[in-house]
Amino acid sequence: MFLLLNEEKLLTLEKALQNYLPASIKIYGTILNINRGKISELEVVVDSWPNFSTVICRPCMKDETNNLVESTLTVFSKDQSSLYHLLMDDNVVNWTTCFMFGGIDTGVLELVKDVAACKKFTISIPDCSCAMILEKPDDLCDITPEMTDVVSRISCLDPSHAQIVNRSWKFGNDDSGLQFVKNILEKFPSYCILDETDNPVSWILTYQYGAMGLLYTLPEHRGKGFAKLLVTKMVKVLQNLGYPIYCFVEEENTKSYQLFEKLGFKEAPDIRFSWPWCRPFQK
Numbered sequence: 001m002f003l004l005l006n007e008e009k010l011l012t013l014e015k016a017l018q019n020y021l022p023a024s025i026k027i028y029g030t031i032l033n034i035n036r037g038k039i040s041e042l043e044v045v046v047d048s049w050p051n052f053s054t055v056i057c058r059p060c061m062k063d064e065t066n067n068l069v070e071s072t073l074t075v076f077s078k079d080q081s082s083l084y085h086l087l088m089d090d091n092v093v094n095w096t097t098c099f100m101f102g103g104i105d106t107g108v109l110e111l112v113k114d115v116a117a118c119k120k121f122t123i124s125i126p127d128c129s130c131a132m133i134l135e136k137p138d139d140l141c142d143i144t145p146e147m148t149d150v151v152s153r154i155s156c157l158d159p160s161h162a163q164i165v166n167r168s169w170k171f172g173n174d175d176s177g178l179q180f181v182k183n184i185l186e187k188f189p190s191y192c193i194l195d196e197t198d199n200p201v202s203w204i205l206t207y208q209y210g211a212m213g214l215l216y217t218l219p220e221h222r223g224k225g226f227a228k229l230l231v232t233k234m235v236k237v238l239q240n241l242g243y244p245i246y247c248f249v250e251e252e253n254t255k256s257y258q259l260f261e262k263l264g265f266k267e268a269p270d271i272r273f274s275w276p277w278c279r280p281f282q283k
Contacts, residue, residue: 002092005044010035012050020076022131022268025246026103027076029210030057032243038187039208045092053079054086061094072102074209080111087115095119098279103129103209103248106272121278127250128272132257132265134245137235139264147229150193154233157190161200168216184208189237193226202226204234210243215256231263248273 005013014035017028033039034057043060046052057074073093077083086092093099101112106128116123134140157165162182166172172181184190184205192203202217204227212234217226235245247265249256251272261267 002045002047002086002089003049005046005049007035009049010044013044013046013052013055016050016052017055017076020078021244022133022246023105023271024055024076025131025133025244025268026209026211026273027055027057027074029244029246030074030208031055032210033188033208045086047082047086053077053082056086056092058093059099071097071099073099074102075104075108077105077108080108083108084111084115087112088118095121096280098277100275100277102275103273104276106274109274109276112276116278120281122281123276123278125274125276127252128274129248129250130257130272131268132247132249132260133268134235134260134263134265136264137239137245140232140235142232147225150224150226150229153194154229155192155194155200157185157192157200157203157205159185161185161192161203164200165203165205165214165216168218169214181205181214189234189241191230191233191237193221193230195221202230204230206234206238206243210238210246212238212245212247215247227259228263231259235263 010031014028014031017024017031021028031044034042041060042057045056045058047054054077059071075083104112109125113123159182162178162185166178166181169177171177184207188206188208190203190205192200195201201221204212205214207213215227215230238245247260249260
């Protein structure tokens with residue numbers, strides 16, 4: 001059995017998911033943005049209500065799409081049996097097309113593999129990421145005076161910058177990635193530092209689930225403190241908007257880990273996240 005939640009229940013769910021942070025942080029951020037009208041292409045399924053065990057944010061049931069937002073399944077579960085039954089239900093998951101599990105707890109990957117095999121799907125599992133959370137954003141140091149000149153060059157990104165962001169994104173550099181970047185630039189906070197010719201040389205964006213990400217500085221501008229400056233700016237903005245302050249860092253990305261750690265972010269213990277793709281077996 002599954003239930004689709006209406007607007008009133010989604011507000012209740014948002015509050016309830018706070019009790020399961022940090023494990024629920026990605027789906028909590030997604031629900032928060034649905035409730036704020038920032039995301040319209042997703043719907044939310046639970047196994048029961050109000051005492052739910054599993055929550056799935058899924059694309060509204062429609063034809064196959066190339067949009068990364070619309071081909072992503074976001075999952076939170078307190079019970080693997082409940083999760084298994086929802087994933088096996090063709091009325092819950094569209095097992096006729098490719099899709100990605102967005103930031104799923106690696107503790108349920110074996111279960112996901114079993115379901116995918118039953119549905120005759122292959123699953124490719126990328127490197128894991130940890131969640132870095134800033135619990136006390138007020139403790140973040142203000143921007144130092146020597147960076148005042150650079151602060152004056154902080155600007156918002158807009159969709160016209162999508163191409164340069166997409167080219168540098170590890171998971172982008174294609175048409176699907178470009179559309180994804182345009183989508184989050186249009187709807188969520190993003191900032192950059194401009195050079196003397198008003199071109200972005202360093203930037204940070206916000207994903208549809210509320211995490212800051214896509215942090216990047218052009219190689220010739222590294223070592224100038226731009227990333228630290230942009231993270232500090234984004235923290236203040238997200239705090240004022242009432243978002244949780246967090247990001248995902250791939251396990252091998254030690255430089256990013258160290259940056260966020262120095263800024264006061266702490267790794268969520270005992271949990272890792274992965275973004276596996278599911279694709280039908282090739283006949």
